Amino acid sequence: MDITELQEIAEKERANQKEIRVHCCTSTGCRAANSMGVKKNLEAAVKDHGMSDRVQVVGVGCMGFCGNGPLVEIDSKEKLYEQVTPNDAESIINSLNGGGIPTAPEGDLKHPFFARQVRIVRETSGKIDPERIEEYIAAGGYQSLYKVIHDFTPQQVVEEITKSGLRGRGGAGYPTGLKWATVAKMPPGQKFVVCNGDEGDPGAFMDRSVLESDPHRVLEGMAIAAYAVGASEGFIYVRAEYPLAIERLEIAIKQAKKLGILGSQIFESNFDFKVNIRIGAGAFVCGEETALIASIEGGRGNPRPRPPYPAQHGIWGNPTLINNVESFANIAAIIREGAEWYASIGTEKSKGTKIFALTGKVKNNGLIEVPMGITLREIVEEMGGGIPGGQVKAVQTGGPSGGCIPASLLDTSVDYESLAKVGSMMGSGGMVVMDQDTSMVEVSRFYMEFCRGETCGKCIPCRAGTVQMYQALTKIINGEATEADLVKLEELCEMVKFTSLCGLGQSAPNPVLSTLRYFREEYLALLKQGVLNGKVAVHG
Amino acid sequence: MSVKTLKIDGKEIAIEEGATLLQAAKEAGIRIPTLCHLDGITDIGACRLCLVEIAGINRLLPACVTEVSEGMDVQTNTPKLKEYRKMIIEMLFAEGNHVCAVCVANGNCELQDLAIEMGMDHSRFPYRFPERDVDVSHDEFGIDHNRCVLCTRCVRVCDEIEGAHVWDVGFRGAAAKVITGLNQPWGTVDACTSCGKCVEACPTGAIFRKGATVGEMDRDRSKLDFIVTARELKQWTR
Numbered sequence: 001m002d003i004t005e006l007q008e009i010a011e012k013e014r015a016n017q018k019e020i021r022v023h024c025c026t027s028t029g030c031r032a033a034n035s036m037g038v039k040k041n042l043e044a045a046v047k048d049h050g051m052s053d054r055v056q057v058v059g060v061g062c063m064g065f066c067g068n069g070p071l072v073e074i075d076s077k078e079k080l081y082e083q084v085t086p087n088d089a090e091s092i093i094n095s096l097n098g099g100g101i102p103t104a105p106e107g108d109l110k111h112p113f114f115a116r117q118v119r120i121v122r123e124t125s126g127k128i129d130p131e132r133i134e135e136y137i138a139a140g141g142y143q144s145l146y147k148v149i150h151d152f153t154p155q156q157v158v159e160e161i162t163k164s165g166l167r168g169r170g171g172a173g174y175p176t177g178l179k180w181a182t183v184a185k186m187p188p189g190q191k192f193v194v195c196n197g198d199e200g201d202p203g204a205f206m207d208r209s210v211l212e213s214d215p216h217r218v219l220e221g222m223a224i225a226a227y228a229v230g231a232s233e234g235f236i237y238v239r240a241e242y243p244l245a246i247e248r249l250e251i252a253i254k255q256a257k258k259l260g261i262l263g264s265q266i267f268e269s270n271f272d273f274k275v276n277i278r279i280g281a282g283a284f285v286c287g288e289e290t291a292l293i294a295s296i297e298g299g300r301g302n303p304r305p306r307p308p309y310p311a312q313h314g315i316w317g318n319p320t321l322i323n324n325v326e327s328f329a330n331i332a333a334i335i336r337e338g339a340e341w342y343a344s345i346g347t348e349k350s351k352g353t354k355i356f357a358l359t360g361k362v363k364n365n366g367l368i369e370v371p372m373g374i375t376l377r378e379i380v381e382e383m384g385g386g387i388p389g390g391q392v393k394a395v396q397t398g399g400p401s402g403g404c405i406p407a408s409l410l411d412t413s414v415d416y417e418s419l420a421k422v423g424s425m426m427g428s429g430g431m432v433v434m435d436q437d438t439s440m441v442e443v444s445r446f447y448m449e450f451c452r453g454e455t456c457g458k459c460i461p462c463r464a465g466t467v468q469m470y471q472a473l474t475k476i477i478n479g480e481a482t483e484a485d486l487v488k489l490e491e492l493c494e495m496v497k498f499t500s501l502c503g504l505g506q507s508a509p510n511p512v513l514s515t516l517r518y519f520r521e522e523y524l525a526l527l528k529q530g531v532l533n534g535k536v537a538v539h540g
Numbered sequence: 541m542s543v544k545t546l547k548i549d550g551k552e553i554a555i556e557e558g559a560t561l562l563q564a565a566k567e568a569g570i571r572i573p574t575l576c577h578l579d580g581i582t583d584i585g586a587c588r589l590c591l592v593e594i595a596g597i598n599r600l601l602p603a604c605v606t607e608v609s610e611g612m613d614v615q616t617n618t619p620k621l622k623e624y625r626k627m628i629i630e631m632l633f634a635e636g637n638h639v640c641a642v643c644v645a646n647g648n649c650e651l652q653d654l655a656i657e658m659g660m661d662h663s664r665f666p667y668r669f670p671e672r673d674v675d676v677s678h679d680e681f682g683i684d685h686n687r688c689v690l691c692t693r694c695v696r697v698c699d700e701i702e703g704a705h706v707w708d709v710g711f712r713g714a715a716a717k718v719i720t721g722l723n724q725p726w727g728t729v730d731a732c733t734s735c736g737k738c739v740e741a742c743p744t745g746a747i748f749r750k751g752a753t754v755g756e757m758d759r760d761r762s763k764l765d766f767i768v769t770a771r772e773l774k775q776w777t778r
């Protein structure tokens with residue numbers, strides 16, 4: 001395979017594409033609402049109407065508006081239909097001939113939910129068939145990989161990524177270029193590239209969506225990374241709960257290998273890159289990089305102390321680059337458009353875009369890709385459409401490691417530093433909007449219950465501390481706690497935060513700490529309630 | 541091999557490169573509490589008792605797995621560290637079921653010693669009273685999970701020194717426990733060579749030699765019977 005062949009595939013594919021493409025989402029969210037039935041009927045309707053020569057039904061990846069699925073989009077006409085049932089299919093196809101209006105509700109593609117998005121990672125999500133490499137190539141796919149192999153030295157690739165300002169999307173926001181440089185600098189030999197698709201945060205499904213909708217984009221990013229750091233083998237770690245993502249990755253790897261885009265002598269160069277899939281059993285802690293490595297090696301997914309960092313001592317002791325799915329999915333676009341272009345999007349220290357899974361009480365639920373620096377208010381009120389008949393009380397970001405940001409701080413900019421400053425974090429992209437009826441103490445107990453169940457149990461502060469914190473929160477909620485219990489809870493939070501071995505324990509107290517910071521009166525009210533109910537005696 | 545110089549609790553120390561802070565402190569006669577550490581097996585930094593403060597590093601690091609480096613300025617016993625350690629020990633007592641008075645290890649237990657060292661006289665945290673098993677299926681040894689602190693010293697000593705890898709950790713979080721074989725009764729695990737290394741490695745009374753436990757006194761009542769009836773039955777040996 002060389003560049004002319006790649007372009008030939010792209011041109012042939014584009015030439016074969018019909019005038020009207022009817023996109024039907026076949027990702028997990030819409031599938032659960034029977035989008036496969038919709039797709040079948042759409043195809044039958046096209047045939048019945050004898051429109052096969054100009055209309056093509058394409059099963060595409062996630063369009064983002066998953067809360068209103070199944071979604072069908074008429075690409076060339078910029079029309080979107082929501083909550084489509086198999087019975088609506090006929091009317092949608094008929095309307096393409098000017099015959100009546102479809103029976104499914106029409107969505108508003110001009111709504112800020114769509115209009116305010118900036119799509120880099122999700123550029124072709126919901127636009128192409130993730131099970132056909134030709135569609136990805138027709139959309140410009142794998143050109144970046146070709147470009148780096150033939151025009152860039154590995155060093156130049158690292159420099160380009162460094163210049164782009166991309167930071168890890170797995171939560172911590174570590175500069176990607178710096179991480180690549182560290183692995184690249186390790187002496188030549190066996191090195192590994194790992195894509196972290198464990199995605200264990202409750203409510204998060206950004207990475208699943210990327211893997212299901214555009215697996216080749218992730219593979220291309222990994223291959224570019226492998227070229228840059230000198231690795232010849234990679235792993236994608238995906239949880240077993242994501243069967244569709246695994247299936248599509250398998251298809252994608254097979255197709256890419258067949259075309260000589262993965263495997264040995266990629267694009268007729270002497271660069272080899274082989275990708276394996278590793279299926280995780282769905283433990284949150286296995287998303288932690290050292291636990292993930294242990295799991296890939298076949299051991300129990302327990303974190304270990306760092307240093308040494310995976311960049312020096314990773315899989316089987318070899319230098320290993322670990323990045324998140326979304327981080328890798330940014331790479332091809334950065335190479336194609338250039339680091340300056342990427343760095344022009346976002347804020348001074350947080351570049352590019354971030355995908356969020358917007359959920360909770362907001363009107364519009366789904367996946368959004370927004371530029372860094374957008375405010376929470378713009379996301380919640382404009383894109384999310386606010387809370388119908390209610391009021392925003394808080395926005396939770398960062399899942400069990402993050403915090404709750406009160407409505408008074410909705411003008412906070414969405415970037416790594418600003419979110420940390422208000423006691424939360426960017427996290428991997430969960431964003432839950434809460435209304436006035438939400439008890440913040442209950443919220444912090446919910447996350448503590450999650451951590452209590454997910455701690456690996458290796459280190460004492462996290463194993464025993466999460467149990468004790470959960471119990472203390474329960475005592476408060478039951479109106480059985482005194483102020484001394486609250487003090488003890490705060491001491492526990494501090495101890496667990498500073499003494500735990502890995503990020504899970506270190507950040508497990510965050511939801512409690514942030515709700516104590518902004519909603520302390522709710523805790524105090526519960527203490528008072530206990531005294532009023534006679535459950536707690538008043539001392540001195 | 542080059543030598544590194546550093547300061548621990550204000551004391552100047554020179555030690556070879558690659559040594560851990562724990563080794564350096566020991567050489568200087570400074571005690572850092574430990575529980576999951578055992579000389580001779582790999583350190584895992586799990587119990588967090590040996591955490592120390594290092595000037596210029598904004599997080600606490602475990603002395604057992606942190607290598608010395610030139611010019612380090614280490615504090616091992618600040619009020620904060622003491623407080624954290626005490627809480628860790630208190631949580632351990634609240635987490636399991638420890639009744640020292642009837643324990644094989646009473647007076648000879650690292651957990652007990654640590655509690656005394658920390659000046660702990662009770663646990664501020666509510667006792668959990670978990671339901672845990674005792675496995676006495678092995679001919680010579682037993683394990684009482686009520687007293688296990690999950691230090692995994694048994695796991696490592698069996699794997700790294702005996703090479704039998706009988707032990708492992710199973711389950712997650714509060715349900716985590718050490719298991720033998722594929723979570724089967726210890727006595728049915730063929731890989732166990734009955735070497736007893738885990739018994740020696742265990743810091744608490746969790747793993748014990750049979751016959752050592754309180755309440756395990758065997759009474760041979762048939763012996764009385766034998767003495768009384770031997771003449772009558774003309775049965776001179778038993």
Ligand SMILES: Cc1cc2nc3c(=O)[nH]c(=O)nc-3n(C[C@H](O)[C@H](O)[C@H](O)COP(=O)(O)O)c2cc1C
Nearest residue numbers: 168169170196199200287288289323324327503504
């Ligand atoms: C408890 C825990 C869970 C994590 N889960 C994930 C995850 O599901 N996906 C992920 O990419 N990173 C996760 N991380 C972060 C990884 O350890 C690691 O920092 C990340 O994969 C690095 O990639 P990045 O630099 O591209 O963000 C987790 C960290 C912790 C402490």
Ligand code: SF4
Nearest residue numbers: 456458459462502505
């Ligand atoms: S902090 Fe929690 S999850 Fe991390 S190593 Fe310790 S026990 Fe395991």
Ligand code: SF4
Nearest residue numbers: 638640643649744745
């Ligand atoms: S193991 Fe130690 S602390 Fe626990 S009961 Fe026995 S002697 Fe007491």
Ligand code: SF4
Nearest residue numbers: 688689691692694742
């Ligand atoms: S049985 Fe003993 S050595 Fe093994 S983990 Fe428990 S306390 Fe540690």
Ligand code: FES
Nearest residue numbers: 029030062063066
């Ligand atoms: S799953 Fe169909 S739009 Fe997201």
Ligand code: FES
Nearest residue numbers: 585586587588604
């Ligand atoms: S002795 Fe260092 S963490 Fe246990």
